[in-house]
Amino acid sequence: MKPSLTILVVDDSQPMCAILAAILEAAGHDVVLTHSVSAARRALAALSPDLILTDYNMPGGKGVDLVRWVRTREVDDRVPIIVVSSEMNAALHTRMARAGVDQWIAKPICVASLIAAVDAVCGLDVPTSGGPSARPDRRAFTPPIAARFSDCLPRAPIT
Secondary structure (H helix, E strand, O other): OOOOOEEEEEOOOHHHHHHHHHHHHHOOOEEEEEOOHHHHHHHHHHOOOOEEEEOOOOOOOOHHHHHHHHHHOOOOOOOOEEEEEOOOOHHHHHHHHHHOOOEEEEOOOOHHHHHHHHHHHOOOOOOOOOOOOOOOOOOOOOOOOEOOOHHHOOOOOOO
8 A cells, every 4th residue: 555645736726736635635645735835835834745745826926936945945845846847838847847847738638647747757657765655765766757647538429
């Protein structure tokens, strides 16, 4: 059985937060929801999550602002970060990767791809020397920024 993760979700859309929380909780994880970059910063003052899922476009701050801030904090600099966004700009993806994002998931999300991305960036699908609860060093484990989501594309209707 995979270990339960504490996952901080940052998205200004309450319906998207509810969807992400339902998926992640069904997979056995604990989820903390925030709706802005400033709320995420406050939550990180009291929380040490195993993973951060963030949107890119939010009022009052962009996901890149949160990523850069997290990567400057010694206590959080190893936490994996996944962006869940409808932004499909290749230059933006590159900028976010350079800022420290581990993975990018396009909206609308595919449940299987979300769970696979969480497992991959948190090392749940690779052995760690410290046992199942040990966090892998994110600098030593570099998953691809873009995952393949062809299995999630809508199929033509059957007529």
